[in-house]
Amino acid sequence: MRRVGVFVCWCGSNIAGMVDIEQVKAAAAKMPNVVYVEDNKYTCSEPGQAAIQKAIKEQNLDRVVVAACSPRMHENTFRRTVSGAGLNAYLLEIANIREHCSWVHPDKAAGTKKAVDLVRRAVYKVAKNVPLQRASIDVTKKALVIGGGIAGIQAALDIADAGQPVVIVEKTPSIGGHMAQLDKTFPTLDCSACILTPKMVDAAQNQNITLMTWSEVEKVEGYIGNFTVTIRKKARHIDTTKCTGCGICWSKCPAKLPSEFDLGLGQRKAIYVPFPQAIPNKPVIDEKNCIYFKTGKCKACQIFCPAGAIAFDQKDELIEEKFGAIIVATGYEQWDPSPYGEYGYGRYKDVITGLEFERLVNASGPTEGKIKRPSDGKIPKDVVIIQCVGSRDEAKGIPYCSKTCCMYSAKHAILLDEKIHAHPYVFYMDVRTPGKGYEEFYKRATEEHHATYIRGRVSKVYQKGDKLVCLGEDTLLGKKVAVEADMVILASAMVHQPAASKLAQTLGISYDQNHFYTEAHAKLRPVETNTAGIFLAGACQGPKDIPETVAQASAAASKAIGLLSKAKLETEPLVAQVNEGICSGCLWCKPICPYKAIDGKVIKERIAGGKTIERTVASVNASLCQGCGACTVACRTGAMNVLGFTNEHILAEVDALCL
Amino acid sequence: MALLNPDLADQVRQATPWSSSGHEFNASACMNCGVCGAVCPMGIELLPRKLFRYVLLGMEDQVKENTETIYSCLLCKMCEVNCPAGVHIAENVRSLRHFINRQVFRL
The missing domain is CATH 3.40.50 (Rossmann fold)
Structure with a gap:
């Protein structure tokens, strides 16, 4: 009883x-x-x-x-x-x-x-x-941060400061991410590079941080506290121990290409560092476009390199390492506004995106910070900024609000007035400024810098002489308006990284319909994923500005530190158990187990007549088992049971409900 | 001053014979961005943003006053393909025509 x-x-x-x-x-x-x-x-x-x-x-x-x-x-x-x-x-x-x-x-x-x-x-x-x-399992005291943008850098610095080793894996040649491309940051207008590069240097110099740039995560196995991660270190074709970053190689390289970092507005060489403050300040050779790799001739970089650091024969390396916690900080991508045919992006050179404008106004950008029209290099007088390009548009773009565009458009308006005294016109549907100092910043754009805000959506942009005419409606007046502009900036949406879903599948975490990673609880567990030991930071979880990204990165780091500071982790006892007496050793359960927790083992058994025989039975690794129960269903003899959810338990429940 | 009457939208829906087919009057997703008016080849500034707002707020007199406007629409759907909120503007205008037929022309 x-x-x-x-x-x-x-x-x-x-x-x-x-x-x-x-x-x-x-x-x-x-x-x-x-x-x-x-x-x-x-x-x-x-x-x-x-x-x-x-x-x-x-x-x-x-x-x-x-x-x-x-x-x-x-x-x-x-x-x-x-x-x-x-x-x-x-x-x-x-x-x-x-x-x-x-x-x-x-x-x-x-x-x-x-x-x-x-x-x-x-x-x-x-x-x-x-x-x-x-039961308890050991914890590998090392964290992996995927993505070397501001989110990844902040998370890594926090974990390193707590005394735990961290590895940052970044797929591009340098850490820094999108923040390195920006010019100024709202709402204080301090220069993005001035606040980012010290953090990049800190990350590079910190004894606890290992930077793995030009690398990608290939495979993730294991579980909380004990992840085994395979990282592909792509061939850089540079011996980084010899390279001094002097820059002679890329000044001598004859192959010119559009620079990804400058969004095609500037040029780079086939051997390149993406931007002058890159960390590490060591170039990579772009195999696809290098003349030597294409034709077998050239080797200009090797001839001129004073350190002898060029290594054409370098191959991709696969590195396997163990980690206790993983922070995903893979960031976002700017949406390509080409589906808006009426705005003429791609057809008119002077219709550019917000991020492209950041490069134009940035002192290390292709125009050295002078705001010139891409078509003829003239300084624009009237500039139209169109908000919600892609965002809040289920028909052509994406249903959600990208959260940052209202503020960066206000910033662009201020910069246009401040730097070249151009008149900014901002077409908006709503101006959303929830954030500390954000409403004041928006007011500054309108009151001090006389940005003309027009409530309405632009319906068409067309060329008239060297002007771009923007047609729209001022919905507050109910009148159609037209602006003759010299340049048009599209405040394009923030979307997921192209490979976001692939990485989610590699990691075993979930993502939403917009391919942003899903947090474990929208309100109470915003930095955890549903997979224990994997945390989220930054815009890979949803559109975010820099302050929010940094806050989330520190939050994710503190979660990881909490995990790594434990000597042992307690495991759930709700795992599969084999009744060896009735297990037939068919091992049908082994391929079905999604966590690779089941293997066969040989046991000795005395049978009738006093003889001892050997036979194979299934054996469960309790620290790998997640208690999903797939094996119990597959087991033909009923030898497999999940503790706490045995067949006896389930039948008792069925009796309670059906009898 | 117009007294708001939320029942008007229901009346418009009921006036539409095909209201059960799923294409009933529905403009609540409208963000009032104004792209519909801006692309309209007839240059109907009123249509459809403000007109729908009259219906949603229940300003019946204003709706009836604009009978001419409602019938000048070409149903070309320029507005509909450009609408970021996916409002079925042309269907809504057709619903309104049924409503006007009953209420104004007593058909």
């Missing part, structure tokens, strides 16, 4: 509004093994938890059922509660009468009936529960 206590939660009116608590209590009191029933307005609150602990002691309970919200919400809370009262944490069962019942039913009588059924299921199951013990 068990002594089960049932605790029914009102959850304010969340449950009590659609479920008759008194009826549930009365029904629960009549269920087998139930010796105590209590209700509470908020069972998860301190008095609610104290009531459970008091009842365990006073009523001598040996099993507990909490009828409340989803176990995803509070199972761990109540496990701590019961173990605080001296009971094993796994002698607890949750009946979800909120998400599975009160929230989804419009009828109180039916809702109450279902709540009673769910409580009965839990009561039947909990009677079969046995105490389970948590």
Whole structure:
């Protein structure tokens, strides 16, 4: 005979509004093994938890059922509660009468009936529960940061400052990310490079940080505390131990190409560093465009290199390393506004994107900071900025708001007035400025820099002489307007990295319909993923500006530090277990296991007649097993069981619901 | 001062014989960006942004006053293909014509 206590939660009116608590209590009191029933307005609150602990002691309970919200919400809370009262944490069962019942039913009588059924299921199951013990595993004290933009750099610096080693893997030749491309940053207008490059240098000089640029994550195996990651170190064709970054090689290289860093507005060579402040300040050879790789002749860089650092025969290297935690900080990409045929991007040279304008106005950019029209190099007088290009447009672009465009458009308006006294016209649908000092910044653009804000969307841009005519409507007046502009800036949306979904599959994390990575809980676990030990930082999770990105990076870093500072990690005991007595050794479970946790092993067994034989049975590695249960379904003899969810448990639940 | 009447949109929906087919009057996604007016080949500044707003707010007199405008629409759907909010503008105008037929022309 068990002594089960049932605790029914009102959850304010969340449950009590659609479920008759008194009826549930009365029904629960009549269920087998139930010796105590209590209700509470908020069972998860301190008095609610104290009531459970008091009842365990006073009523001598040996099993507990909490009828409340989803176990995803509070199972761990109540496990701590019961173990605080001296009971094993796994002698607890949750009946979800909120998400599975009160929230989804419009009828109180039916809702109450279902709540009673769910409580009965839990009561039947909990009677079969046995105490389970948590095991512990070691933690590899090293973190991996994927992406070397401001998010990755900040996260790595924080982890390194806490004394833990970090590796940054960056796919381009230099760390810095998109922030390195920007000119000024809102709302203070301090120069992006001036605040970013010191951090880049810090990252390079920190003893705890290893930079792996021109590298990509190829494979990820293992689990929290013990990830095994294969990193492809792409051939740089430079011996980085010899190279001094003197720059003679790229000044001598004859192959000229559009620079990715300058978004095609400037040029680079086939041997190049993406920008002057690049870290590491060591070039890479672009194999596809290098004349030597294409024709077998040239070698100009090798001839002129005073350090003898050119290594044409370098090959890609695969490096396998172990990590305890992973931070994903892969950032965003600017949306290509070509689908807007009416704006003429790609057709008119003077229609540029916001990021391209950043390069034009940047002192290290292709025009050395002079704002010139790409077509004829003239200094523009009237400039139209179009907001929400791609964003908030389900038909042609993406449904969400990119969050940063309102502010960077205001910044562009201010820069245009400040630097060349051009008149900015901003076409907007809404101006959204939630952030510290943001509204003031927007006001500065309109009041001090006389930006003309026009509420309306541009319908067409066409060329007239050397002017670009923008047609639109001022919706506040209800009148059509036209602006003759010298240059048009499209505030293009922020979208996911092209390879975001591929990396998510490599890591085993989830992403949403816009290919941004999904956090474990939108409000309460914003930097964790649903895969334990993998955290998110920056715009790979959704559009973000720099302050928010840095804040999230530090948050992710503190989560990783917390994980790495533990000597051992406790594992969930809800894992698969083999009944070796009836396992036939077919190992059908082995290929089915998604975590590679099952292998065969040979056991010795005495059979009738005193003979000893050897036979193969399945064996589960408890620290790899995640308790998904795929093997239990595949097992033909029923030898495989997930602890806490054995066949016996499931049948008890079926009996409770169907008999 | 116009008294707002949220039932007008329902009346427009009910006036439409095909309202059960899923193409009933619906303009609540409109962000008032004005691209519809800007691309209109008839240069109808009123249509459709303001007109729909009259309907959604229930300003019946203003809707009826604009009978001419409602019938000057070509249903060319220039506005519809450019609408970032995906409002079925031409369908909405057709719904309104049914409403006008009943309310103004007593057809």
